[in-house]
Amino acid sequence: MKFRDYAIMVAVIMIVVMMVIPLPPLLLDVLIMINISLALTILLVAMNTKEPLQFSIFPTLLLLTTLFRLGLNVSTTRSILTNQTGGQVIETFGSFVVGGSAIIGILVFLILVIIQFLVITKGSERVAEVAARFTLDSMPGKQMSIDADLGAGMISDQEAKNRREKVSSEADFYGAMDGASKFVKGDAIAGIIITIINIIGGLLIGVMVHGLPFAEAAQLFTLLSIGDGLVSQIPALLISTAMGIVVTRAVSDGNLGSDITKQLFAYPKMLYIVAGTLVMFAVFTPISPMLVVPIAGVIAYGAFQMQKTLNSEEKQEVELSKDDKEIESMKSPESVIDLLHVDAIEFEFGYGLIPIADKNQGGDLLDRVIMIRRQCAMELGIVVPVIRIRDNIQLQPNEYMIKIKGNQVASGEIMLDHYLAMSPGIDDESVEGIETVEPAFGMPALWVDEDMKEEAEMAGYAIVDPPSVVSTHLTEVIKRHAHELIGRQEVKSLIENMRETAPAVVEELVPNLMTIGEVQKVLMKLLKEKVSIRNLLAILETLADYSTQTKDADLLTEYVRQSLSRQITLQYATPKEPLQVITAGASLEKKFADSVHRTEQGNYLSIDPESSQTIFQRITEQAAQLQQTGVQPILLTSPAIRIYMRQFVERFAPDLPVLSYNELEPEIEIQSVGVVNVS
Incomplete structure (x- = not known):
């Protein structure tokens, strides 16, 4: 444990000790000023935190500050009743602040208590209670959202773990804050009771013990009690306000000492305001400058040292960043080896499409690329290399291009302010747009604007937003060229x-x-x-x-x-439905078997051009007829010639699957809808 950890533990123990041991008035003055300074610091930190977790120790800090104030109340009460004085600060609040009038002091004290108890504390308590309830109710939904993002590949396992911890910490905080609000409520009630005890006890002790006249005892102990109540309620009021500000903060996993020193003093510049406020007490009130100025000086000096340390660390980070950039700039442009590197996949786009890749403009292309790589891993079993995304001023503003190993394999053009509408098969003349071709599958489509979007949907058109068009095209290109990657x-x-x-x-x-x-x-x-x-x-x-x-x-x-017959069967066949195929006839299989030439370097297929043209036309006709019915055409051959049939077909129909009988499961029903023969 570090020194600061011991310091925090000792400070907490001393709070309890001072309730028992009498303290001299001078030490009470110092502790009261520290109490006010601490309350100001908490309020300013609460106002400057941007996220709940930045001040997550607030519930525990609220308990400690409440205990500190109550300890001061006990010590000042003992001093007032025993020595007829509570120190210079209490006497100043009792005489100078309220003008030496007991009635005014009582009224001011009651007003502060009402503001704190009925307005700030009551409202903060209600907000904390409602926030705790809604946070706990929303936890399952947040957890499901995290699991969905993880399953879609949008976030990593570590990011999902961090988000789950944050959700859990926020829920813990709301519950802790709901209970911590009771501390402030109890503190306000205790302040009223302690003040009443001071007034009544002071009258009795002043008259019966010290032998003071009733009027003098009433004047003396009432003002001291009101002063004690004010110096206690003003910091309590500041912290109650801070509670209302940070009511949605979350609990931290760090220990109390490190959290307090790290989070409470996270804004060193704010300590200058605290020090300046204390100096104003010395300037505009009878409080001795010898008491206040040293405290303000210590706070200002501490702020200066912390600010100096932070500036030094930031300067070092900037210098290191500059050095790294200079080293990289020295390496990259001059390195010929780096220039020889060819990216496996590149996605280049014109300047008009920058919004789809720029997160600051709402672009989610990088997130979609993560999902594409995850999808390819699940479907193809390969790890897609990192996709290099860059803008290219040589392209048209709305144009993009996809390269595989430095060579262009696909391109397209999209309109960011339109939607791609693909026809259901029957065009609706009422749907107007800019004619185009869907880049991934080559289907005719229209670019429609926002006003025409709803009408196109009503007409049965499939509506796709521009980022989805790009990601679909990129996915299909990767699948088509997976063997090259x-x-x-x-x-x-x-x-x-x-x-x-x-x-x-x-x-x-x-x-x-x-x-x-x-x-x-x-x-x-x-x-x-x-x-x-x-x-x-x-x-x-x-x-x-x-x-x-x-x-x-x-x-x-x-x-x-x-x-892999079961895998291939499930890839093309639907359970409980016959698999419709185009069958290679006996004459076609014989033609291929006779055309295979076997050499020492390997086997190859050799068919005369006239026969090749005939076979090509007949396979194309059969595939087109089957495709018109909405069925994926499949060419089925014997195992002996499948490989040669595939080599022949891929030249004119690369997307036509060629299967053999041995690649289909025996229980699958095969329905031949066409036979290809040669005369």
Whole structure:
């Protein structure tokens, strides 16, 4: 524990001790001025905190300050009744502040008590009670919101943990503040009772013990009691006001000593105001400057030292930041090696689209990119590299461009002040807009303004906002080029991750049977046909089984696809519904089987141009007919020619799935809606 921690504990113990041990009037004066200074500091800190957690120790501090005031009340009462004096400060408040009139003093005291008890304390207590109730009721909703953001990939696990802790701390604070408000309420009641005891007790002791005349005793002890009540109620009033300001603050996890020293003195400049206020007491009241000025000087000096320390730390941070920037600026522009780096994925946009990426303007593109990477990991089983987002003044204001490894693969143009309306199939002439093409899937669409949006929705159009258009396009481009994004380094990372859960299969396969490059080729071929590699364990086990028989990547890919038959079936088939496919006829399969040429370098397909054109037309016709019915066309072939059929089809229909019978589960019902043959 540090010195400040011991100091706080000693201070709390001394509060209790001074209720028992009589204190000299001079020490009472010092403690009263410290009480007023502390109340001013708390009020100013409460007014300058921006977030609840910045002053989270307020409920505990409220208890300590209340205990301190009550301890002073006990000590001053003892001094008044025993020595007929409470110190210079109390005498000043009893004579100078209220003009030496007991009646005026009683009225002023009662007014302060009424303001504190009925206005500030009562209102703060009610606010704290309602805030505690609503906070506890809203906790499940906040927790669900955090879980939803975490599930969507918008926040990390650490951010979710921090937000949960903050919600819990706020709920704890509201409950603590609801109870702490009772301290101030009880303090106000105790102030009235103590003042009445002082007046009545003073009369009795003055007359019976000290032998003073009744009038003199009444004048003396009434003014002293009123002065004691005022010096107690004024700080209480300031702290009650602070309670009303910070009623929504949250409890901290730190210890009391560090919290008080860190949070109470977080604003050193405010201490100059406290010191100046104390000096005004010495200037405009009969309080001795010898008493007040040293206290004000200590406070001002402490503020100066804290401010000096803060300025020094800020200056060091600025200098370090400048040094880091200079080092980076010296490295980056001159480094030729850095210029050779090519980003895996780049998203460039014109200056008119800056609002979709700038958080200060409400843009959420960065958050959407996080969700895209999470979605690709779930669907494809790959870790998408960091997407470089930058503006490009060479593009049109509303244009954007997507690059894969430095090469442009897609582009589009959006209008930020419009919505993309996609037709349900039957166009409505009443819906007017700017004709365009949806960039991700190439569907005809319209850009409609805010006024036409509702009418388009009523007509059945699908309405998409511009950021969603961009994120959808980016997602589809990444899926389409996923096989280009998985290199040897990425495959090595996936394998090392798998080594933690399945070390046996990894140690058997790599590098004994296959190299990382050979595994990469198989994974690339799977991703190229949109087959997820998330079930990497099954893929590696299949490779371990068949890599002893062949090293042909195409043949190994076919074995892996067959081992993923359930996954592939569920990817295209709907449970309890027949899978509609286009079947390769016997003549087509024979044509392909006869056209495969086997050499030492590998097998390849060789079909004459006339036959290729005929096959292309017939497959295209069958796929178009099936697509018009709203069904995803699928070409089904035998396992022997599937790989060659895929090589042929991907040249003119890369999105047409080509499956073999071995890749479909036996229980799935297959319905052939078309057969492709060659004469």
